[in-house]
Amino acid sequence: MAMTDQEILTGLGEIIDEVAGVPADQVTPEKTFVDDLDIDSLSMVEIAVAAQDKFGVEIPDDQLKDLKTVQDVIDYVRRSGASA
Amino acid sequence: MGTERTDVVITGLGAITPVGADVASTWSSLLAGRSGVTKLTDDWAEQLPARIAAWAAADPATLIDRVQARRMDRCEQFALVAAREAWADAGAPEVDPERLGVVVSSGIGGVASTLAGYDALREKGWQRISPYAIPMLMPNGSAGWLSIEFGARAGAHATVSACASGAEAIGYAMEMIRSGRADVVLAGGTEAAILPLNLAAFAAMRALSTRNDEPERASRPFDRGRDGFVLGEGAGMVVVESAEHAARRGARVHAIAAGVGYSADAHHIAQPDPDASGVVLALRRVLADAGLDPEQVAHVNAHATSTPAGDVVECQAIAEALGPSSSGVVVSATKSMTGHLLGGAGAIESVAAILALRERVAPPTINLEDPDDSAGVQIATGPTKLRPRGTAPMAVLNNSFGFGGHNVALAFTAP
Numbered sequence: 208m209a210m211t212d213q214e215i216l217t218g219l220g221e222i223i224d225e226v227a228g229v230p231a232d233q234v235t236p237e238k239t240f241v242d243d244l245d246i247d248s249l250s251m252v253e254i255a256v257a258a259q260d261k262f263g264v265e266i267p268d269d270q271l272k273d274l275k276t277v278q279d280v281i282d283y284v285r286r287s288g289a290s291a
Numbered sequence: 292m293g294t295e296r297t298d299v300v301i302t303g304l305g306a307i308t309p310v311g312a313d314v315a316s317t318w319s320s321l322l323a324g325r326s327g328v329t330k331l332t333d334d335w336a337e338q339l340p341a342r343i344a345a346w347a348a349a350d351p352a353t354l355i356d357r358v359q360a361r362r363m364d365r366c367e368q369f370a371l372v373a374a375r376e377a378w379a380d381a382g383a384p385e386v387d388p389e390r391l392g393v394v395v396s397s398g399i400g401g402v403a404s405t406l407a408g409y410d411a412l413r414e415k416g417w418q419r420i421s422p423y424a425i426p427m428l429m430p431n432g433s434a435g436w437l438s439i440e441f442g443a444r445a446g447a448h449a450t451v452s453a454c455a456s457g458a459e460a461i462g463y464a465m466e467m468i469r470s471g472r473a474d475v476v477l478a479g480g481t482e483a484a485i486l487p488l489n490l491a492a493f494a495a496m497r498a499l500s501t502r503n504d505e506p507e508r509a510s511r512p513f514d515r516g517r518d519g520f521v522l523g524e525g526a527g528m529v530v531v532e533s534a535e536h537a538a539r540r541g542a543r544v545h546a547i548a549a550g551v552g553y554s555a556d557a558h559h560i561a562q563p564d565p566d567a568s569g570v571v572l573a574l575r576r577v578l579a580d581a582g583l584d585p586e587q588v589a590h591v592n593a594h595a596t597s598t599p600a601g602d603v604v605e606c607q608a609i610a611e612a613l614g615p616s617s618s619g620v621v622v623s624a625t626k627s628m629t630g631h632l633l634g635g636a637g638a639i640e641s642v643a644a645i646l647a648l649r650e651r652v653a654p655p656t657i658n659l660e661d662p663d664d665s666a667g668v669q670i671a672t673g674p675t676k677l678r679p680r681g682t683a684p685m686a687v688l689n690n691s692f693g694f695g696g697h698n699v700a701l702a703f704t705a706p
Contacts, residue, residue: 228358249422256418 209288212236215262215281222257226250236278244277258284299465299548300537300706303381303530304642305373305479309345309523309629313376316348317639318646321654322674326507326628328521335487341499343506344485345523345630362423363436364401365483369526369635370433371440374477378441381530382542384475392445392473393437394464395528396456397482398634398693399489400430406488433481445473451634453693454594456480457527458637458701462551464531474536479528479638490522496561498598510631511658512595512602512624513670520596523630527638529645546645546703549686550581556696563601563692567608570690573698574612577688581702585616587686588702589677590653591668592644594690595624596631605690606668619680621653623671628657637691637699644689645703651677651685 210218220231227250240246246254255266258280264287266274274280304314309327311317320327327345336342351368352360360368374395378384404427411419426432431449438447446467450459457480464478493499500519502509510521531548554576556569564570578585591609595602602624610617625643632639647653653675662670679685684705691699 226358226361228356252422 210262210285212281212285215284216277218261219258219277219280222254222261226253226257234277236276236281238277239275297469297471298534299468300532300534301529301545301548301645301703302384302532302537302542303377304545304645305375305377305380305528306526306639306642307347307349307351307369307372308525308632308639309347312347312349314380314642318643321625321628321643322652324628324655324657324673326510326657327523328506328509328630330503330506336490339487339490340494340501341490341519342503343500343509343521344490345521346485347525362427364404364427364432366397366401366481367427367433367436369483369524370395370479370481370528371436373479373481373526373528374437374440377477377528377530381532384530384532384540384542386475386536388442388444390445390474391441391443392464392467392476393434393441393443393447394450394460394467394476394478395433395437396449396451396460396480396634397430397433398451398453398456399482399484401428401432402484402489403486404428406486437477441477443477452697452699453695454631454633454636455691455693455697455699456634456637457639458641458689458691458699459697461529461531461548461638461641461701462553462699465548465551468531468533474533476531477528478531479526480634480636481526482633482635483524484633485522485524493522500597508658510597510627512593512597512627512656513606513663514659515661515663517597517599517602519598520626521630523632524635525632525639526635527642529638529641544706546648547706549583549704550577550702552577552580552700554698556698558696560696561694563604565604567604569696569698570605570608570692571612573700574608574688577700577702578612581686581704583686583702584683585613586680587683587704588613588616588620588688589680589685590644590647590687591620591622592640592647592687592689593622593624594692596626603663610667617668620668621671621675621677622668623647623653624656625654627659637689640691641689641701644687647677648685648687648703648705653677
């Protein structure tokens, strides 16, 4: 069954809390990773790898650099057909 | 020269060791003669000839921020914990960031991270290696982390010299201050190497004690029954400061960092020179650098690791370098309790030597039941009172030697 945006957001919040220490309730769709959440490029790599495990969606490096906001990741994961 | 040399003092101490998670508990354990060595009960240890080690008294990952901890190797975590204690002990000095330095090294580096990265590579592919793997495994990682933590911009250095690394770091810090590069320097050593590869590799050198059934009796420097060292882990850090800077801010001074002596054996990559000429040279140089009369030296915290080859030779070197004055020196081998912290050793043993000077008591060398006669100097087997010899300030020395033939001797004197 395809994941809803809310399910992806919840999963992403858990990953970002684990990897970067940003509380999940601060991970809202409009936030940018670099400026709003203070997440650096190394942590983005960790997040991408963890997202692959959680959502079963691979995020290649050339796509990762275009994912600026939390919503960008949600959209990418949904388009790529994540299933719970 | 004509110019007065800058006096250097020690204003802060920090430690996390197998016998205590801070300086106070480490020191009380050392005076009580308590061993930190235990049996290794992990499955991976079963096939090894040496199945004992000295784990740190606390897990450093539980003492620092969770997210920061996952980006740091365990040896870097130890360094941070000890550095925070040393910094607080020094009164968290107000110092211009461009006048604050860091010198810290481990002997081996972040080897747990190296191995974890290799496991990830083989089992899951390169994508699963942590993007922090390189800063976790590089031997200068601790120096980098500490410079960030304390905003130290005068320079961050890693003095890699195996088991002399921690002592060399303190010597380098003294020289940073003398040369005018910094007013305050955090300096020390760290190690977290209790891992199958290291235990197997040291066992391959026949360097480890295999007294597996009596872990607390395994590290026995200067004893005839010694059969190798016991691997320990942890970190020691000191705050090294120009005397002028310390006086200006009214800092409490633990000791004067009076001198450092370096030498290299140029003999064998991993065995001590049997005539100890390199050690004697380092000791003569530290006396000269500190301007010490050998008669001032009341105590030596020896490198003495409990290997058959090293301990007695070191005592002979002390006797040779100090001459007739060596008869009044009290020698302690605290590795009998902490095990051998490799790159951390010189730092925690400097902390112990400074406390011995301050408290006027040498910690014991435990397990010395059948002293090797050829030692030739007085070795403390219980806490031993240190008495000033003459009117000049009391001095203590810390010896540290490393594979590669590195010899470092540090001198501290009473303020």
